[in-house]
Amino acid sequence: MSVNRNGFHIRLVYLVVAVLSVALIAPISAAQGNNATEANNNEEDSQRLDAGRYWREGVELALGGDFASALEEVRKAAEIDPDDEYIAAGEAELDKYVSQWDRFERERKEQYDEATKSVRRAMLAQSYRPELLEAELAEPLRERTEEGIFEPYNSVDGASMLNELSEDSAEELKERIIEATEKMSAGVDRTVSLLNDDDSEYAEEFREVAEQVSHYIRVYRNGWEGVRLDDERQRSMAEDVLTEIEDKLTDAMASLEMMADEKPWRSALSKGIQARELHREENGELTAQDWYKELTALGEERAAKAVEEAEWYDAAAAYSGLEELTGETGEYEQQVREARRHVRVLGLYGDGDDDDNPSQRSGNRSWEELVEGADAEMVRQAIQHLDHYYVTSVNHRELAEGALMAIRVLAETPQATASFDSLADEDNRDKFVAALESLQRNLVRKDHFESWDLLVLLNMVLRESQRTVDLPPEVVSVEFADGMLNELDRFSSMIWPHDVADFERHTRGHFFGVGIQITKDIGEPLEVVTPLPGTPAYNAGIRPGDVILEVDGRRTEDQNIDSLVRSIMGEEGTKVVLTIERPGRAQPFDVELIREKITIQTVKGWRRQEDGEYDYLMDTDKGVGYIRCSQFSEQTREELSEALEHLSGKELNALVLDLRWNAGGLLGAAVEFADEFLSQNRRIVSTQGRQVRSEERSASSDGLYLNGPLVVLVNDASASAAEIVSGALQDWDRAIVVGQRTYGKGSVQNVIRLRQNRAMLKLTTAYYYLPHGRLLHRANGDDEWGVDPDIGVRMTPQQVRRWLEIRRQTDLVHEVDPQELTRNLQKKYESDLQLQTAVVLLKLMQLDEARSAA
16 A cells, blocks of 8 residues: 655645634634524523422412413413423323313203202292192193103113123113013103193193103113123123113102102202202302292291191201201201101101101101100200310209190190190190190299209109199100200200110211111112121122012011111121012022121221222322221221321322212321321310310321322311311311311210210310311301312212212122123222312322422
């Protein structure tokens, strides 16, 4: 290889010169480049700052409950910085949530319009009823509606059973439902034909509702005819569609039934209360609505008429409906109390022939069971405890008036002669009533009336009863005490000997039995809702939907549910035999069970597993846990600890605590529950009363979940201990509270044992106060009570009903395809806007934290 050294030299010179030239120019170019890069960097930093600012504003708006505005801000952030994965994820979550919110709000508006329309229809039916009676059409309309439409519909199971049946059983159900819809269509035609010659506004409205029913019957029948039962996927999808049609059909049928009802005003009040729940400010002032004013006037008219005619079930329904319609302001409180007193007497001591008697229809206990073991000495001891322990000073005169009213109502109710023949003697009854009136006059004349006077009054009532009508002294004692304590508050009461065991079992959270949840319709056999995991019923293979025909050889259809519960429960180690009828089995069969200690599980999770235990993680990708507490009992703390430990091993990042429909329980259990989420020495609750020592309860030790994001769900059925937990977590900014204002049961009841533990006095002795001094308790007319959520999310009654039914299905203990369970859980989530709110908040908090860290 040869090299041209001269050429190389020349090229090398050129190269050196070029390099020198670049070296001379480079500082100038670099300076210009640096300036441009710095400008670009500054612009990018500015954009990132703008995106970050919009993101933070969006998150803050969401945490304050303004999700639509939050979405607008986050969208601005995404437009500026489309590559920010956290902002993009947040935008997607908010966009999906706001769409759901809009859907729920559209449903609410539709249901509000439908509720107000139903109010007007019911009032129209009420005003037209005299014409129907005169034309002798009222009873035929009602009978044809019941027999031709409702009876065929109620004779078959609904679509909710579809996925639980074999293909043959499902095919049989399909045939029976199609046959039932044909009968229903014919029934609608026969019912409407009664009004062929009627061109009134009522008849036109009736025909319009009937056409709506016919439409949904056709849709329902066509839906069933198109189902392929050999295709599991299609069958599963069909269940959702058919169930939705069923809901619309039953609503339309209810409207038709209301138009033909004997007392449409009751439906009008019921629909009015529903409309009140659905009402929002955008609909205008509630009390200014024409339907509201007309309905209130109708309710007052029917209530006054019922009192005048001594129709006490109607009076109680009217005054209770008015009280709820007007927002429990206390305007009708006294009338409600008096009407319910009469209803109590009719229900306990009447002859049971009144179709409007709800207690008879529901198979409540007899008066003999209620008063068994009761005596006057128990009442005397209760009176002596009132001054010592009641939360406020006691007005003994008011207590005496309430007691005398209770006894007088019993004496003056004609139906009570069914239980006490002596009241049929008019002379003796009049003497007894005259004696009560004399005692009432003496009561008014006395300058002072103390507990001693109340004791004397009890003795005098007992003596006058013995002298005249000779009522059983235990009955007089029970009625006297109930009327007396009813003047204190709705939570103070006597627990008579017959109820002591049930009361103690409820507060303990365990009992001795076989471990099944049951339900019962009047005149129908007992039905199993679900067995409880690990119990004798569960281990013996009892299934949801099993029908219990007999308990120890006694038929169940004619017994009330209270007596059946007592028959199935019993002493530990004893035997009970259940005769079971099960779909798919030709003959009933006996199951012999040995009673054991049954513990009611109060802490539940998101997903029921095959072994009956719960999985508490609802979102495995984001690490979102879910814990639902149904009540606070002795074992709640232990169950909560187990749930949190279960979650700690699954990368828990955030938690939803569901206290909806939790009516309370033991104060100690609530304090222990809150303890798991609060740092040591944080005050949880304090109690203050008139005669009892004030107490303060604080977090005693570090809990298992002190720092992670937490959302608590509450609604208007969250009460007492549930309000203490949610209120304490809210006061310390430990959790965001989502849902509806809670019930407002902020009073402390202590149980005072009477007559060597044979009876108890449950007495309000103090009020609960939250850590920052808020009083939980609600009195009539109060504008503030309970725990007001940080983010209010109200669901309509129909939405709640739909969600609870899905939750019930997912809570059942039975074999189910995992994919089917996953699908049902997704349905449960999508039907629960309050839970969706909690989850989107937790996810936004996670994204914000992750973005800050990144």
